[in-house]
Amino acid sequence: MSLFKIQRAKKNSGHTNHRLRCVLWALSLAISFVGMPIFALGASYYEGKTLTIVVGYKPGGGYDRYARLYARYLPKHIPGSPTIIIQNMPGAGSIIAANHLYSVAKPDGLTVGTFNNALTTAQLIKVEGIKFDLTKFSWIGSLASDAVILTVRSDLPYKTVEDMRKAKEIVVGTTGPGSSTHDFPAILKEFTGINFKLVPGYSSSSDVMLAVERKEVDGRAGSYDSIKPFIERGLVRPMIRNRTAAEGIEKLPVDEELTTSAKGKAIMAISAVPTKMYRPYVAAPATPAEIIKILRDAFANASRDKRLLAEAKKGKLTIDFSPAGEVLKIVREVLSQPPEMAQEIGKYIKF
Structure with missing residues (x-):
């Protein structure tokens, strides 16, 4: 039972066409990057551009505070130093934001986002309104684990x-x-x-x-x-x-x-x-490997930035970065639960 009214999804054909466009977009980017060194790609690709961080909640909460903290330090860790802006996209326990990152955002590395870590459980119990597969996102990592x-x-x-x-x-x-x-x-x-x-x-x-x-x-x-x-x-x-x-x-x-x-x-x-990946970050599915590596490195390096860590400590934010591979293991651990367990969990956890 869903307690949120989520906008109805487009017809299946529309979703299929969008996914095909994303794949073709990613393929064209990948072809253009062949033979180009990562550093050269990063410097040329992000220079003069804007990177948007989509946050699945309104301003003021924990997800938003982490995003704004990183937005201040990421530019110096991304070759080309792009401008970074925050786009708050609250609604449906951040399902709306996750759907956007999965089906609307282009796989060009110019949009990344963060959403409720419990969407792993939401996908497991097949919550109404979910139009994403967490295993197919281009994972960047998680900024923190938390109790x-x-x-x-x-x-x-x-x-x-x-x-x-x-x-x-x-x-x-x-x-x-x-x-x-x-x-x-x-x-x-x-x-x-x-x-x-x-x-x-x-x-x-x-x-x-x-x-x-x-x-x-x-x-x-x-x-x-x-x-x-x-x-x-x-x-x-x-x-x-x-x-x-x-x-x-x-x-x-x-x-x-x-x-x-x-x-x-x-x-x-x-x-x-999922609390082991309390502040997850992703890019759109099919983001080219060269670009996702730049983003992963940038988030990892920012997480070691002494100035960021000092500001995080002052703001009572804990930084405990987990790389993409570790986060994806957590996602798969939750999604691998047998149907009978998913059914039981669904009786008590609602979205």
Whole structure:
């Protein structure tokens, strides 16, 4: 069941024609690059051009903050120093952005993008509106891995999981199904006996945190990296994490340890896999190898840039770059789940 209205896809013939045009475009680029050194290609190809980073969420959230950070440093790591702009394309848990990157963006290396890492799970359970195959993107890598945690306001009396189990109701704000802000507490509610009331509809994780500050909701879940500054401020208290550990929350109760349900443990384990690629980046399918190598090298080198790392640290953003090959392994691990497991996951995770 989809909770989002997603624009209807073009007719199959239109998609086929578009994919054919993309392949022909990529082929023509590849032919023109034969024999050209990579550095020469990069310097000549990107000089005077604009590289667009598509972000599947509105400004202000974690995906947007990472994109804007990298946009400031990538030009010096790409021969030709292109201008870089951000195009926010929110909607449907970033499915709209992923569809755009897959079927609309040209395979010319001038458009890259980032979307919800949980789209791996969305593809596995065949969410309505998906018009992409994650295995066919031209993968660049992932900027970070991250834990997913659940927090409550520090002024509330909940200090242990048992305290939360005794609560009549704990209100958790979310951006909607398909995001860690929603799915993590939804699965906890189903399998741990904690009565969370989920309030979806916030347009970004930063808006959810604003609701926490205003005491409109009792807590929020999501990326530890995004929530950490608010923990340090004393606004929220971390309560539960997934199996992905991070410095400072190693001793938090792990979701899988809080249920006796074998099905619940399995769903929690599979749901945690995409957090190893928490900030994924791709280019369009069939982007020529010469161009995708330039982009991969640029993102990898930017991730080691001392000035970028200093700014990331100041902004409480963790950089932990994973190359394309490692990310694709994670994607395939999720998508290789048997149909019966996909069916079970689909009962609890919605987009």
